[in-house]
Amino acid sequence: MVEKKTDPARGGRRRSGSDAKQQTKPDRRRKTNNRAPKKMRGPFTKSVQTFTGPTGDKVRVIVLGGLEEVGRNCTLIEYKNDIILIDMGLQFPEEDMHGVDYIIPNMSYLKGKEKNIRGVVITHGHYDHIGAIPHVIPKIGGPTVYALPMAAGIINKRQTDFQSSKVNVKTINVDTELQLGVFKVSFIHINHNIPDSAAVVVETPAGVIVHSGDWKFDFHPVGTGQADFHKIARTGEKGVLLLMGDSTNAGVPGHQLSEKVIGEELRSILEDAKGRVIVGTFASLLSRVKQIIEISEILGRKVALDGYSMKTNVEIARGLGYIHVSSKTLIPIDQVSKYRDEKITILCTGAQGEKNAALSRIAHDEHRSVRIEKGDTVIFSSSIVPGNEMSVQRLKDTLYRKGAKVINKEIMDVHAGGHGKTEDIKLMLTLLKPKYYMPIEGNHFLLCDNAKVAHSLGWQEDHVFVADNGQILELSKERNGEGKAELTKQKVPTEYVFVDGLGVGDVSQVVLRDRQALAEDGIVVVILQVEKRTGKVIADPDLVSRGFVHMKENKELIRDTRKLIRTLVDSKDPKSLADLDYIKTTVRDEVGKFLFKKTERRPMILPVVLEV
Numbered sequence: 001m002v003e004k005k006t007d008p009a010r011g012g013r014r015r016s017g018s019d020a021k022q023q024t025k026p027d028r029r030r031k032t033n034n035r036a037p038k039k040m041r042g043p044f045t046k047s048v049q050t051f052t053g054p055t056g057d058k059v060r061v062i063v064l065g066g067l068e069e070v071g072r073n074c075t076l077i078e079y080k081n082d083i084i085l086i087d088m089g090l091q092f093p094e095e096d097m098h099g100v101d102y103i104i105p106n107m108s109y110l111k112g113k114e115k116n117i118r119g120v121v122i123t124h125g126h127y128d129h130i131g132a133i134p135h136v137i138p139k140i141g142g143p144t145v146y147a148l149p150m151a152a153g154i155i156n157k158r159q160t161d162f163q164s165s166k167v168n169v170k171t172i173n174v175d176t177e178l179q180l181g182v183f184k185v186s187f188i189h190i191n192h193n194i195p196d197s198a199a200v201v202v203e204t205p206a207g208v209i210v211h212s213g214d215w216k217f218d219f220h221p222v223g224t225g226q227a228d229f230h231k232i233a234r235t236g237e238k239g240v241l242l243l244m245g246d247s248t249n250a251g252v253p254g255h256q257l258s259e260k261v262i263g264e265e266l267r268s269i270l271e272d273a274k275g276r277v278i279v280g281t282f283a284s285l286l287s288r289v290k291q292i293i294e295i296s297e298i299l300g301r302k303v304a305l306d307g308y309s310m311k312t313n314v315e316i317a318r319g320l321g322y323i324h325v326s327s328k329t330l331i332p333i334d335q336v337s338k339y340r341d342e343k344i345t346i347l348c349t350g351a352q353g354e355k356n357a358a359l360s361r362i363a364h365d366e367h368r369s370v371r372i373e374k375g376d377t378v379i380f381s382s383s384i385v386p387g388n389e390m391s392v393q394r395l396k397d398t399l400y401r402k403g404a405k406v407i408n409k410e411i412m413d414v415h416a417g418g419h420g421k422t423e424d425i426k427l428m429l430t431l432l433k434p435k436y437y438m439p440i441e442g443n444h445f446l447l448c449d450n451a452k453v454a455h456s457l458g459w460q461e462d463h464v465f466v467a468d469n470g471q472i473l474e475l476s477k478e479r480n481g482e483g484k485a486e487l488t489k490q491k492v493p494t495e496y497v498f499v500d501g502l503g504v505g506d507v508s509q510v511v512l513r514d515r516q517a518l519a520e521d522g523i524v525v526v527i528l529q530v531e532k533r534t535g536k537v538i539a540d541p542d543l544v545s546r547g548f549v550h551m552k553e554n555k556e557l558i559r560d561t562r563k564l565i566r567t568l569v570d571s572k573d574p575k576s577l578a579d580l581d582y583i584k585t586t587v588r589d590e591v592g593k594f595l596f597k598k599t600e601r602r603p604m605i606l607p608v609v610l611e612v
Contacts, residue, residue, distance in 0.1 A: 059206040059475040061242070064494055065091065065105040066441045067469045071128040073441055074105040075244065079205055082181030083113060085120045085143075086200055086211050090131030090499075092385070101499045104132035107140055109470075109492040114141030118180035123213025124197035125151030126284050134158060135499060138165035145169045146178060148187075148196035150286070153316040174198055174228075188235065189228040191218040193259070193285045193418035195322045199232075206475035207241025207483035210432060214246055214441065216420045217427065220260030222287045223322055229431065236432040241475060241483040243434035247442035248419035251449030255423045257416035263291040266381070269407065270299055275341040275375035277301075278404075280351030280359040281382045283309035285418075288381055289347065290323045296345040297329045304333040306358035306370075307349030334369040346370065351382045353391030363398045374403030383409065383417060425453045436485040438465045438473065470494035522547025523604040524595065526565060526587055532611040541565045548595075548603040557598055564594055580609050 059079045065072030071091030077084050091103040110117065120143055122130055133145060133155055145167055147155060152171040159167055172178070174196075178185040184203040191197065192214050200211040217227050249256065270277055277296075281288050289310070296303045303325070305311050317323040336344050350357030359378075361367040372378075378399050384392050399406050420428065429437065437459055439450035444466070451464045463485075465473060470491040476484050525544040530537055541562050545551050551558055568590055569583060584607040592605045 057205055057476065059204045059209075061209065061244075061438075061473040061475065062109070062471070062492055063244075063440060063467065063469060064107070064109070064492075065089065065469060067447065067467055067471075068444060070248065070442060070446075072103055072105055072132075073129050074132070075211060075440070076109070077183065077202060077204065077209065078116075079182050081116045082118055082183060083110070083116045084118050084180050084183050084185070084202070086202075087123055087129040087213070088120055088132045088136055088145075089126070089128040091128065093498075102131065103496050103498055104135050106494050106497050107136055110140050116181075117141060117143040118183065119143055119178065119185075120145045121178070121180075121185055121200055122147035122151045122155070123200060123211065124148070124192055124194055125154040126194060126214065129214070130155055130158075133167060134162040137167045142168065146172050146176075146185075148172060148174065148198060149320050150194060150196040150316065150322065153320060154284075154313065157312055157316060188231045189225065190215040191221050191224070191227050191418075192216060193287045193416075195224055195286055195317070195320070201235055204241075204475065206477050207435075208235070208239060209242045209244065209475075210235065210240050210434065211440075212243065212245045212428070214248070214418055215428075216256040216418055217424050218256070218258050218260075220258040222259040222263060223290050224287075232428070232431045236434075240432050240434040242436045242438060242473075242485055243429070243432050244438045244440045245425065245428065245450060246419055247439045247446040247450035249417055249421045250425055250439065250442070250446055250453055252421040253423070254421050256419065256421050259287050259291065259416055262288065262381075262416050263295065266291060266379070267295045267299075269377065269379065270295055270301065270345065273342065273377045275373070275377065276336070276344045276346060277377045277379065278346040278348065278359070278362065278370075279379045279381055280348055281380075282351070283307060283313045283349050285382060286313060286317050286322065289314060290317070292345065292347055292381075293323060293325050293329070297325055301329075301343050301345045302331045302336075302339055303329055303345045303347055304331050304336050305347050306333045306362075306367075310347065310349050310358075336370060341373075341375065350395075351380045351392070352385055352388045353393075353395040355391075360395060363395055363402070372399060372402040372404050376404045378404045378406050380406070380408040422453055425450065426457060429454060429457055429459075435483060436463050436465065438467065444468075522549075522601075523606060524548055524561075524591070526591060526605065526607045528565065528569070528583070528587070528607065528609045529612050530569070530583070530609060537566050537569045538612060545603075548601065549599070557595075560598075561591060561594065565591060580611070583607070583609055 057079070059077065062076040062078070064074040064076055066074065066089070069091055071089055073087045073089040075086040077086070088105065093102060117140060120137070122145060125147070130147075130151060137143065137145065142165070145155065147169060149171055152169050155167070155169050172187075174187045174189045176187065182205060186201045187198040188201060190199050190213065197213060197215065199213055199215060202209040202211070215227070219226055279292050283289070293303050293314070305314055314323060318325070333346070336346065348358035348362070350359030354360060358367070362370045363372055365371055380392070380396075396406050437451075437454045439447040442450070447466045451466050454464045455461065465485070465487045467473065467487055468491070470493065472488045472490045472492065474486050474488055478484050523546050527542040527544070528537060529539045543551070543558055543561060549557065565587055568586055587607040588605045592602065596602050
């Protein structure tokens with residue numbers, strides 16, 4: 001791998017403060033061989049490839065996660081013996097995935113190809129893009145992870161928490177160029193709601209691929225510069241064969257709100273509040289966290305942080321110079337009672353209604369230092385993750401009952417998403433002018449919404465690919481020099497890999513079905529004592545019910561079930577009773593049918609046979 005540091009004048013982020021005073025060197029960009037287009041594709045010109053290679057060689061693009069869900073983002077790009085990965089995120093479990101902590105990308109395709117992996121490139125530091133690193137990197141040969149400073153800081157801190165195998169994290173900047181095998185990788189600064197977010201540009205033998213990462217356009221961003229429109233446009237002028245674009249807000253009309261608007265609203269709330277202000281938000285939404293802390297300091301409020309990830313991320317952001325605040329402004333959460341209420345801001349996790357998060361513990365009087373008081377203002381400065389609606393509503397109800405004033409984005413502009421809306425996507429497409437477009441990062445309906453945006457601008461249907469996880473997209477160069485893309489029907493394995501406690505991949509769909517059955521209809525344990533020689537039942541069966549029926553209130557049902565079990569076993573041929581597996585199977589099937597007939601519920605039947 002050869003790393004080349006390029007000049008900031010080549011389109012890096014806009015500097016401020018002392019950085020802005022530094023002299024930049026003349027632009028020495030490598031000249032490219034831009035041929036005149038031979039014919040038009042829709043409203044745009046053909047892409048211009050960077051590398052040359054034998055006609056017919058294929059570049060494979062495989063999305064291992066993020067095309068059928070929000071999260072688990074991971075994209076693989078392969079050419080001959082060279083492989084790179086973009087992002088390695090986790091997906092939070094769905095409601096029926098009982099006991100699962102999260103889901104990570106399936107790396108089965110890379111078995112035996114570990115030596116070909118030239119690096120893992122990270123777009124930004126959110127867990128849905130970096131969360132699988134501690135689990136996956138050691139399993140695929142330990143390739144180097146390349147990340148911008150904020151993401152690198154979070155990854156390194158997470159490695160310390162996990163105490164797992166060491167991961168080689170290389171901190172880069174937005175002007176870094178990487179040569180990873182045949183692939184030349186560079187970056188474009190874009191806006192998101194965490195610092196150091198970038199789109200990734202990959203020059204391949206078939207043409208240029210741009211992976212957008214999570215992005216939005218913000219003309220008044222907080223603590224960072226605007227997206228590098230010049231570099232985006234220059235990349236488009238050189239020629240982009242394939243753009244892989246974020247779909248999260250593709251179906252929402254208009255432009256995304258600016259963080260400046262949110263900051264102004266938050267300042268107004270903090271100025272007018274007569275008591276404590278408690279703000280619940282994502283720990284990774286550092287643009288929001290920065291504004292709340294810095295506005296509070298200006299207004300003379302002390303800020304108490306609560307939630308492990310909140311404290312950790314603020315510490316990393318301060319160390320990188322992204323958040324500027326006096327140490328005197330930040331106080332421990334257990335010292336808030338020493339100050340007047342109107343001088344306190346509490347910034348915490350738990351805006352999704354998570355049971356053990358700080359905001360929930362405060363609301364339910366389970367926090368060691370803070371209780372909700374009449375006159376408190378509670379701000380939910382985040383969007384609701386799908387599936388969390390009921391838990392968030394219950395949390396709000398609890399806060400209202402205790403006399404708090406509750407503010408959320410439905411009432412005031414206290415949250416701006418980090419993803420481009422319809423008009424933002426149109427601008428990105430117009431600047432990059434890709435020959436082919438592939439919506440990524442979202443459920444299937446979000447990908448379709450994103451595809452519709454491209455169609456509205458003139459892209460033909462066969463130039464927009466709505467794919468499934470694992471589906472192989474092949475890029476090649478035709479004899480006339482043009483790049484070509486084809487979505488094949490081939491798929492690589494992308495089945496869920498579950499992380500459950502310390503176990504990775506040891507929880508299967510069968511285990512999840514069992515857990516779901518237990519959650520829905522409970523379990524009945526049947527304990528049988530049989531004579532070892534004859535297999536005859538020597539005592540009444542014992543039944544244990546958990547989550548099925550209350551045994552004291554259903555004595556007749558329990559009695560009839562015991563009678564059925566004894567009849568089943570006693571009526572069988574003694575030779576059959578010598579087979580304990582046969583007894584267990586018979587009891588499980590017949591008791592299950594009997595209980596369903598009586599209750600129309602299907603508890604899990606667990607026979608335990610003891611030989612005496």
